[in-house]
Amino acid sequence: MHQDIVSVTQAILKEMPEACRFSEKDGEKIQSLRPYLYPLEDQIVKGFYDVLYSYPLTASILDFTERDKREETLRKWWRRTLDGPFDLHYWAWQAAVGIIHIRRKVKNPMMIGMWGWLLNFISKEISKFLSYKEFIDASEALQKLASTAEALTAESYLHHYLAALSHATGTELQLLDRLVLIEIEQAQEILAQKR
Numbered sequence: 001m002h003q004d005i006v007s008v009t010q011a012i013l014k015e016m017p018e019a020c021r022f023s024e025k026d027g028e029k030i031q032s033l034r035p036y037l038y039p040l041e042d043q044i045v046k047g048f049y050d051v052l053y054s055y056p057l058t059a060s061i062l063d064f065t066e067r068d069k070r071e072e073t074l075r076k077w078w079r080r081t082l083d084g085p086f087d088l089h090y091w092a093w094q095a096a097v098g099i100i101h102i103r104r105k106v107k108n109p110m111m112i113g114m115w116g117w118l119l120n121f122i123s124k125e126i127s128k129f130l131s132y133k134e135f136i137d138a139s140e141a142l143q144k145l146a147s148t149a150e151a152l153t154a155e156s157y158l159h160h161y162l163a164a165l166s167h168a169t170g171t172e173l174q175l176l177d178r179l180v181l182i183e184i185e186q187a188q189e190i191l192a193q194k195r
Contacts, residue, residue, distance in 0.1 A: 029141035098156030
């Protein structure tokens with residue numbers, strides 16, 4: 001595992017409030033749901049990519065000839081998520097998705113939208129089998145899984161995008177941060193004047 005992605009992963013996880021971050025208890029909850037979740041694999045994989053390939057914007061960045069390969073990657077992630085462990089290697093894998101998304105031109109709204117699709121699909125399915133309390137507990141664990149993975153993917157995307165820009169232009173990250181703040185201050189002033 002590349003040391004940079006490990007340190008980025010650790011830094012991002014540290015920024016998340018512990019109460020909102022996926023915990024060992026959440027991992028145990030998800031693993032307790034395996035009898036209900038394992039059978040969903042084929043439906044999740046097919047549904048996930050049906051959505052992506054049917055939406056013109058996401059379809060335009062996907063290569064249809066790679067669908068089998070993409071589906072296999074999702075299957076591996078699903079199995080690894082259900083089997084655990086939720087260790088640094090697992091979370092670094094989620095952060096590495098941010099780097100892959102830059103290369104593939106997958107934007108964060110696409111990623112977050114698909115997490116929403118995934119959570120909705122799983123919720124509908126497990127609601128058929130669980131009591132209300134079990135469903136609420138399961139939903140909380142799944143939401144924290146999604147939030148943690150989304151934070152890692154999105155922040156890794158931003159971190160590596162800026163690092164690449166810094167390297168390509170020879171501009172220090174601190175200077176880029178300052179330039180962004182100046183632009184944001186100007187944008188806020190313009191918005192305040194239009195109110």
